[in-house]
Amino acid sequence: MGSIHLKQVTKDFGDVSVIKPIDLEIKDGEFIVFVGPSGCGKSTLLRMIAGLEDTTSGTIEIDGQDATTTPPAKRGLAMVFQSYALYPHMSVRNNIAFPLKRAKINDDIIEEKIASVAKTLNLTDYLDRKPGQLSGGQRQRVAIGRAIVRQPSAFLFDEPLSNLDASLRVNMRLEISELHKSLNTTMVYVTHDQVEAMTMADRIAVFNGGIIEQVGSPLELYNNPANRFVAGFIGSPKINFIDIEPSTIDGTCSLGIRPEHIEISTTGGQWAGKIGVIEHLGSETFLHVHVDGHDTFTVKTSGDCPFKYGDEIYLSPQKNKLLHFDATGKTLPNIA
């Protein structure tokens, strides 16, 4: 139980249309990530699913029931906020118990549920502390605990990791993925970080300017982006774009090639360039190569890279990995 179906959903703030008609089917048990640049409407759509924002038009169905105008508490969804939104004057125990107490559940059952949630999330020792006495990661876990204790049909996460430091973020990413596997509940996760999207999602929905550019599995989006925007947004380091003379055969206006699909040679190749900054990551190396007549190319190569700043090298793309885009940015089939 936990399928969400959006049908022609829109949202206007005054004259500004934030969400243009969106259709999306979120399957039961799925981990779907909404990703996109800030202001693209992903958080607004999540808040509309939660019931915190009114829907201007269209319908939101939860488990087959029209829930467009259902109040938030009645939708059976739980949300984890960016600021965690813990109740600062209540202990961790009371924070987690709050939704249960509002639902008038028996005290013994509440105690039992809190104990089990605390155990799952390693919060048992902190139950009597106030949120102010916890670290960022612990607060995050309390917020998740408050969400899972209600046994909702779906979880909504609104950029939950953006307030954590980098190493903690990696840990929490794993914990949330782990949680999803063990609970098997639908999760809708909003982030602007494409790494989070790629690592956690079953499916990713890429948002841009109030519309969904593409929905698909992480690798689908990575290998077969529907357009130039998705190609540029997914993948780190970013894909290289090459603007070319419009092709007379299929109308290709620009090419895209990912950093790991470029061959390096010291003798000859398609483009001659000069190495700029070199980023050594140990396992791999990123070269920023200045190519005459083009932007800087990012090239990914092995960790034991022999080049140094200022070296002249030649680059050539793996032809079958080239992405072709037409004048509107749409991806064309690779005919090479």
Add this chain to the structure above:
Amino acid sequence: MATTNSRALARLMLVPSVVLLLAWMLVPLCMTLYFSFLDYNLLSPGTEEFIGFMNYEFFLTDPAFFESFFNTLLLVGGVLLITLGGGIGLAILLDQAIWGRNYVRIMVLAPFFVMPTVSALVWKNMLMNPVNGLFAHFANWLGMTPIDFFAQIPLLSIIVIVSWQWLPFAALILLTAIQSLDREQLEAADLDGAGPFSKFYYIVLPHLSRAITAVILIETIFLLSIFAEILVTTSGGPGYASTNITYLIYTQSLLQFDVGGGSAGGIVAVIIANIVAIFLMRLIGKNLED
């Protein structure tokens, strides 16, 4: 720049103002203390003599003292109750998105800028007057006998007037506190199934506790020394029905020219204020700590 040098210099530069402030406070206090042990009446100058605790004995055993003591507590308590209750309600209303909200907020603050004597006069002559007052007209229109506020319910009338003055203050402080409440907490409570009452009781009210404490402490300081409103409206009467400690000291020292007795009353008032302060800090002071 927290070197030993700069700190020493900072202390040195603070000295003049600290000395001035201390003198400003200590000289009158010591003089009052000194006068309170004297038989000092302005009607018989030159006969001052030391009489020990006699002034205190007279002041504290005066039946008027007890009545005015309880009146003081009633006045402070009543005004606090009305301003906090009304202030929270008003703050919640002012927090709503309404057209011209900024102007409404300024208008609401207006009573606080009216001088106590002026507002007391307005209430006395234009609103509560049993013949010409607005309330009397209203009562007549309803076919009821107008209430003679300052004769029948003098203390309550003064509580109402003072509350009217202090309500905007409380509302403004509480409004700023409400505005600092994290909206996501309310949204989380929405999702957790909390109704409007639960949200108010479990989230808004605890969030306001610090502001409420500040309002109580600040108002208490000022309300213990309410004077102008009583002088203008009831002159403490009928009998001692609307006399508070401050007003009793005034009648003692200025109406009876008894500087010694008035000073003793003043010292008693200082002690009472301190007891109230200690009591309040014990009771609610922990809200101000983090």
